[in-house]
Amino acid sequence: MADPILHIKDGYYFEVPKMLWRSRNDSKSDFPDWWVRLDDHFQHTEAEKIYDKLAAKDPFGAMGGEQQKQQMISEYEHWKHSGADHANAGKPFDLYLLSEQKEVFQFIDGPQWMILRDDVRGEVAVANYKNSRPDWSPHKIEQYNHHLHGKILIPQPFGEIKNLNEKADGFCISKFMVLELIVVLCLVGTFNWLGRRVRDGDRPRGRLWNFLEVFLVFLRDDIAYPVFGKKDGDKFLPFLWTVFLFILGCNLLGMIPWLGSPTAAFGVTVALAVVILATGMMVGSLRLKPFFIGYWLNLMPQMELPFVMAILIKPMLMAIELLGLFIKHGVLAVRLLANMFAGHLVLLGIMGMALEVADSRFWYVAAPVSILASTLFSCLELFVVLLQAYVFTFLAALFLNSAIHHH
Numbered sequence: 001m002a003d004p005i006l007h008i009k010d011g012y013y014f015e016v017p018k019m020l021w022r023s024r025n026d027s028k029s030d031f032p033d034w035w036v037r038l039d040d041h042f043q044h045t046e047a048e049k050i051y052d053k054l055a056a057k058d059p060f061g062a063m064g065g066e067q068q069k070q071q072m073i074s075e076y077e078h079w080k081h082s083g084a085d086h087a088n089a090g091k092p093f094d095l096y097l098l099s100e101q102k103e104v105f106q107f108i109d110g111p112q113w114m115i116l117r118d119d120v121r122g123e124v125a126v127a128n129y130k131n132s133r134p135d136w137s138p139h140k141i142e143q144y145n146h147h148l149h150g151k152i153l154i155p156q157p158f159g160e161i162k163n164l165n166e167k168a169d170g171f172c173i174s175k176f177m178v179l180e181l182i183v184v185l186c187l188v189g190t191f192n193w194l195g196r197r198v199r200d201g202d203r204p205r206g207r208l209w210n211f212l213e214v215f216l217v218f219l220r221d222d223i224a225y226p227v228f229g230k231k232d233g234d235k236f237l238p239f240l241w242t243v244f245l246f247i248l249g250c251n252l253l254g255m256i257p258w259l260g261s262p263t264a265a266f267g268v269t270v271a272l273a274v275v276i277l278a279t280g281m282m283v284g285s286l287r288l289k290p291f292f293i294g295y296w297l298n299l300m301p302q303m304e305l306p307f308v309m310a311i312l313i314k315p316m317l318m319a320i321e322l323l324g325l326f327i328k329h330g331v332l333a334v335r336l337l338a339n340m341f342a343g344h345l346v347l348l349g350i351m352g353m354a355l356e357v358a359d360s361r362f363w364y365v366a367a368p369v370s371i372l373a374s375t376l377f378s379c380l381e382l383f384v385v386l387l388q389a390y391v392f393t394f395l396a397a398l399f400l401n402s403a404i405h406h407h
Contacts, residue, residue, distance in 0.1 A: 009165070009260070009264075009265070010165070010174045010175055010176045010260075010262075010265050010267075011164055011165045011174065011175050012153065012154050012156070012161050012164060012165065012167070012172060012173070012174055012175065013151045013152055013153045013154055013164055013175065014151075014152040014154070014175055014178075014258070014259075015150055015151055015152070015258050016150050016152065016258055017150060017258075018149040018150035019150075020150070021149065021150050021151070021152055022145075022149055023144075023145040023146075023147075023148035023149050023151070024145065025141060025144070025145055025148075026141070027135050027136070027141065028129075028130055028135055028136045028141070029130040029131060031130075031144065032153065033126045033127075033130075033160075034160065034161050034162060034163065034168070035144070035148075036126050036129060036130060037092070037126060038090040038163060039136075040077075041136075042124070042126075042129055043080075043090075043092055043093060044073065044077075045124055045129070046092060046093055046120060046121075046124045047073050047076055047092075047093035048069070048073065049120045049124055050093050050094060050097075050116070050117065050120050051069050051072065051073065051093075052069075053116050053119065053120060054108065054116070055069070057108055057112070057116075073093075075100075076093055076096045079096055079099075079100060080096075090162075090163060094117050151164070154173050154174070154175065154178065155173070156170075156172050156173060158170050158171040158172070158173070159171045159172035159173075160172070175259075175260065176260070176262040176265050176268060179250065179253050179259065179260075179262050180250065180262050180268070182253075183246055183249035183250055183253070183262075184246070186249065187242070187245055187246065187249065190208070190212075194208075194209060194212075215241070215244065215245070216237075216241060219237065219240055219241055219244060219393065220233065220237055223240060223393060223394050223397050224236060224237045224240055224397065227394075227397040227398060227401050228397065228400075228401055232401075232404070236397070236400060239279070240393050240396065240397055243272070243275075243276075243392070243393055243396060244389050244390070244392075244393040245389075247263060247272070247336070247388070247389040247392055247393070248385065248386065248389040250262040250263045250268070251263055251340060251385035251386075251388060251389055252385055254340060254343075254381075254385070255378065255381065255382060255385065261340050263336055263337070263340045263388075264337065264340040264341045265337070266333070266337055269332075269333040269334070269336045269337040270330075270333045272332075272333065272336070272392070273329045273330065273332045273333035274329070276329060276332065276396045276399055276400065277325075277326075277329045277399075279400060280399055280400050280402075280403030280404070281295060281403065283400070283403065283404050284298065284403040284404050287404050288404070288406065295403065296318075298403075298406055299318065299321040299322065299325065300314060300317050300318055300321060301317065328399065329399065332392065332395055332396070332399070335391075335392075336388055336391075336392050339384060339388050340384075340388065343377075343380075343381045343384055346377060
């Protein structure tokens with residue numbers, strides 16, 4: 001489950017204060033399919049079906065007894081709820097067999113097992129189970145609703161989720177995907193509106209225009225021109241500006257409670273680094289001669305070597321340079337991730353310490369100290385948000401410049 005104070009990881013829901021979003025499911029048929037699959041009674045029913053079908057295929061009859069079935073299912077229930085990290089919580093019976101009871105597969109091969117498992121899932125289908133009787137008890141329904149209070153589930157038309165934080169199959173839409181899309185739509189909408197005003201002959205003016213122009217002039221005069229020069233700087237400026245504003249928008253979302261920053265997710269920062277790497281490869285391959293090959297030859301230092309030594313040394317140099325190329329872009333991704341993630345962790349730690357002493361006799365000291373510390377650190381975090389967008393853009397410009405010029 002996600003943390004109720006501050007979210008620093010991705011998920012398939014948005015969390016808001018519980019009083020603002022109440023789950024009002026009245027029966028098991030109202031709950032999402034993936035939630036029903038996590039129910040103990042549903043998993044118990046599925047486990048009994050799987051065991052019976054496996055026992056029917058057992059040529060030695062070792063699985064045939066009711067006592068053996070109840071013992072294995074009891075061991076499965078214990079396995080689900082054991083462990084300090086709850087790593088097995090909610091896992092179905094088939095995963096338990098694959099993990100702890102591999103000897104049952106001595107008399108059934110892989111394809112037969114897949115057919116058996118699919119047959120059971122057809123017989124114990126979620127839709128049939130949700131419409132079956134008896135219904136869940138009011139106490140269980142109340143408990144499940146309590147867990148879902150404050151959680152706005154994201155519709156999944158293209159995939160299926162396993163739980164609130166893991167996907168099961170297909171293309172699942174996560175919280176960070178939605179936030180990134182919001183940033184992109186805001187940027188496209190803003191620049192489309194301003195662009196149409198300029199195209200229609202309107203003079204650039206207004207607070208929004210001035211605000212964006214500050215960033216544009218700063219990126220042009222402090223990054224694009226010093227790194228690329230005026231000619232190439234004007235060509236790369238739109239790309240650098242887009243990268244900067246996208247990262248800045250994602251970083252700023254992390255300052256809003258219950259949202260989280262998409263740039264605190266490894267997949268997002270890696271995707272940004274891959275975009276920089278691919279852009280450098282593409283532009284460098286088109287610009288450096290001979291066509292396409294010039295980019296790769298440019299990776300190696302120019303050295304006059306005897307033919308025999310060149311055959312031995314240059315392939316090793318190429319391998320080292322390629323490794324360095326991928327490492328420096330990997331570091332670019334990790335650097336942004338670590339800085340954004342660490343700030344949220346520190347803020348979470350401050351709030352956690354405040355909650356720990358909330359019931360003690362020192363609460364009147366801890367409360368103002370935690371509020372002051374959180375406020376000051378949030379101001380520092382706002383500075384880090386701007387700084388990291390600038391640093392990523394600056395390093396991206398350096399990498400792009402090295403990709404398009406001979407060195």
